[in-house]
Amino acid sequence: MGNALDARIKFRHLQTFLEVGRHRSIGKAADALAVTQPAVSRTIGELETILGVALVEKEGRGIRLSHFGDIFLRHAGECVAAVQRGIDSIAEVQKSEGPPIRIGSLPTASTTFLPDAVSDFLRHQTGSQVTIVSGDNKVLLDALRLGELDLVVGRLGAPERMTGLFFEPLYSEEVVIVTRPSHPLAARRNFTLNELANYVVLMPIAGSVIRPFVDRLLLTNGIPDLPNTIETVSDSFGRAYTMRHDAVWIISRGAVVNDLAAGGLAELPVDMKETRGAVGLTTQATSEPSAALSLMKQVIREHVASRAG
Template sequence: MIETRIRFRHLHTFIEVARHNSVGRAAQVMGVTQPAVTKTIRELEDILGKKLLEKEGRGVRITHYGEVFLRHAGASVAAVQNGIDSLSRVNAGPPVRIGALPTVSARIMPLAMQRFLSERTDSPVRIVTGENQVLLEQLRTGTLDLVIGRLAAPEQMSGLRFEYLYPEQVRFIVRSGHPLLTDTHFDFGRLRDYTILMPPVGSVIRPYVDRYLLTHGMAELPHTIETVSDSFGHAFVEETDAVWVISEGVVTRDVAAGRLRPLPVDTSETRGAVGLTTREDAPANASLDILVRIVRDVTRSRAD
């Protein structure tokens, strides 16, 4: 049968010659000699019993028969490549599914992922950003393999293992040029005059914020918006006089660039531990171990 005599090299060579309208250019691209390309094309034409290419000036042009065959040849080569890619995915490393707080996603993960990809583990990676409690629940159910975030309350850590990375505290953030920045002596009570973006009830940093406000005589604030959206927080604070109560890592770059400013208040008492949380019964995963090592290294480099 005809199809048993056609080889992949026939299809590949024909496609390259047709693509470049040149035997010489196709030979260069494929890294073979021109006579080898010409021989392969003649073999294919002999098998098919049809002329696929004709000389035209210094190059070649595809015939009507060639145009018909090219559509099928291209589809065949694409199908073979899809099969190769499928086998590569089967042989890839185990997936790595990471949950990260917004502060970690902005501060740690970009560089960590660059270094992880350079290791060429071939493991598919999924990164989920969200609220700490939600991420920990996904870790428990096996949807995630690792959570990089704040240390949760003891009752939420059953069956989980925490490794400390670095401390992080809450900041009161405003836009550059905010009226509160002009006060010679900052009056904390003036916060009541402005809209406050607060972490939601149930979020890992909310108890730190509530205790801090209570100790400063601010048990209640009249104008608050609860949000976990850092994109909304950035946009709203830059465009209004709102005050954003947020973990400092989320706004590190904005503060460094001068777009946002922390209010001059000591919030060191809101400092909490950020680290790696995994399941105690998690199966071995070499790719995950590599990522954990990289996150440790990136964290140390950020601290230096």
């Protein structure tokens, strides 16, 4: 019975379900798959019939995954990831090259140790094609879980985001509050966080990995809300806006460490110890890393250790 059930589930069922689960939208899933919305709905309906449960439920004008859908999503992702690894392995044999290394990186790593670590890795001439992508922590972890990335370098994700993933801590890092050097607050040594309400404040977006640390800091200092905020995960936008305007930017130290060292930005003297969080390497918990990926992780460890020394 179990084998007959398994044989009816096709790869297109899993691909379609993963796109629906990722986008929480039939229309967006259809666009991603380059098919029509009815085709997506029909494929999901077939999968639900095979499994005997509802995977998708309506929610307002959109949809959400049912309890069964959440359960099946993780296993479907592992299955598609395994197929992707098989495709990659065949491509490696055909090209006589090492396996591709696809890394998702948060700005805290991209602007500090990762560029030199990747340069070191390339000197080993493994033949592996290295791809670096950036984005919100949630997006990167979802891509890792689905097999689209091999490694995420950044902060430890929230517990609900770490299902099926393994995190190896490397060091801890705090959030900082920065301005341009000519900002009125930069010249002062005594002020309260309540004064942030007088300026535009650039904040990590809701749902980002450091946002809970920032919210807790503000609440601890009696600031339930700020009247003028911009939410962004773009370090390039944050840097440009802060340098051109009298704004305040709340961001991980690693993302602006070079700007602070060069004097392009100024750090406000605020005790930020309670915002410290672990930064490290996240991989799929059940997959065996290739030799090339193991080498990349070791090179990253060495570069982090050398910076700490």
